[in-house]
Amino acid sequence: xxxxxxxxxxxxxxxxxxxxxxxxxxxxxxxxxxxxxxxxxxxxxxxxxxxxxxxxxxxxxxxxxxxxxxxxxxxxxxxxxxxxxxxxxxxxxxxxxxxxxxxxxxxxxxxxxxxxxxxxxxxxxxxxxxxxxxxxxxxxxxxxxxxxxxxxxxxxxxxxxxxxxxxxxxxxxxxxxxxxxxxxxxxxxxxxxxxxxxxxxxxxxxxxxxxxxxxxxxxxxxxxxxxxxxxxxxxxxxxxxxxxxxxxxxxxxxxxxxxxxxxxxxxxxxxxxxxxxxxxxxxxxxxxxxxxxxxxxxxxxxxxxxxxxxxxxxxxxxxxxxxxxxxxxxxxxxxxxxxxxxxxxxxxxxxxxxxxxxxxxxxxxxxxxxxxxxxxx
Numbered sequence: 442x443x444x445x446x447x448x449x450x451x452x453x454x455x456x457x458x459x460x461x462x463x464x465x466x467x468x469x470x471x472x473x474x475x476x477x478x479x480x481x482x483x484x485x486x487x488x489x490x491x492x493x494x495x496x497x498x499x500x501x502x503x504x505x506x507x508x509x510x511x512x513x514x515x516x517x518x519x520x521x522x523x524x525x526x527x528x529x530x531x532x533x534x535x536x537x538x539x540x541x542x543x544x545x546x547x548x549x550x551x552x553x554x555x556x557x558x559x560x561x562x563x564x565x566x567x568x569x570x571x572x573x574x575x576x577x578x579x580x581x582x583x584x585x586x587x588x589x590x591x592x593x594x595x596x597x598x599x600x601x602x603x604x605x606x607x608x609x610x611x612x613x614x615x616x617x618x619x620x621x622x623x624x625x626x627x628x629x630x631x632x633x634x635x636x637x638x639x640x641x642x643x644x645x646x647x648x649x650x651x652x653x654x655x656x657x658x659x660x661x662x663x664x665x666x667x668x669x670x671x672x673x674x675x676x677x678x679x680x681x682x683x684x685x686x687x688x689x690x691x692x693x694x695x696x697x698x699x700x701x702x703x704x705x706x707x708x709x710x711x712x713x714x715x716x717x718x719x720x721x722x723x724x725x726x727x728x729x730x731x732x733x734x735x736x737x738x739x740x741x742x743x744x745x746x747x748x749x750x751x752x753x754x755x756x757x758x759x760x761x762x763x764x765x766x767x768x769x770x771x772x773x774x775x776x777x778x779x780x781x782x783x784x785x786x787x788x789x790x791x792x793x794x795x796x797x798x799x800x801x802x803x804x805x806x807x808x809x810x811x812x813x814x815x816x817x818x
Contacts, residue, residue: 474776
């Protein structure tokens, strides 16, 4: 299942109103816009919807209205969810043109039961999402592709440390970890190495070399700069290290530069998720932040190559010149804000503008930096 479009609003017709026009999404979409145009917020909306569907979070919003459309093997699926003061006031799910779930306030609604082959009445607590609380692969198997999509959404904020400041504490009996927690890169690496061995390790090294980091080895070890504690820790403290070609010693996690570690962390987590979970939707905010020109460009090219000919959907945000110039214009979506209204321009609603720009001789960044899109000539 792939997310095709999403529309969102909150606090409609009130002072704190904010809304996002319908955002059409392709397999690869680069969302660009000036600061405070809504780029980060847009990815958060998608991730929050996935969290609600997975059941990771409750509908505690004072106001939220989601309208998402998906493609499932050529069939159109639509999921709408409206929340007010922590309660679901409207929820609908349609597939193949058939309304399979509808509920309103007080949790009262109707749902299609496959085994019974009929619509039945139900009631769920107003604060619960029916799609989650009514999950039943026998009676309601049509929900499963949506759960699968939500379970395979990964959200990376590239402008953050991405786990550089967090070590892993491992107990003998092992510990559970969440591969969607981007600060969890150390345990993710440990599990990846244990589950996939050299395939996992070699994939990471190969990707690092592609973006200009000649890393010959990588692994985990106790950080040398942290002395033993009294009382001792409840497990073994470990951090990442890398061995670069031309350096005699290993570089430990806290000595790896911020930009390099962001790239390393993202590459570790992407390889783990792709090999282990085959994600459907990867969200990367501020891609390329902190990297120089060559590595920023190489990272973008690597990501585009990794998702090509796969079922993985890649959604990224940036206002970085280097990134913009290395992503084809047809993959762009430009956000601009008019007050509380976040508007969208892309090939789906301004195809002629995009096509005409090819003949200007300007680079992609100029498409964003100039007033070309607002020129009515």
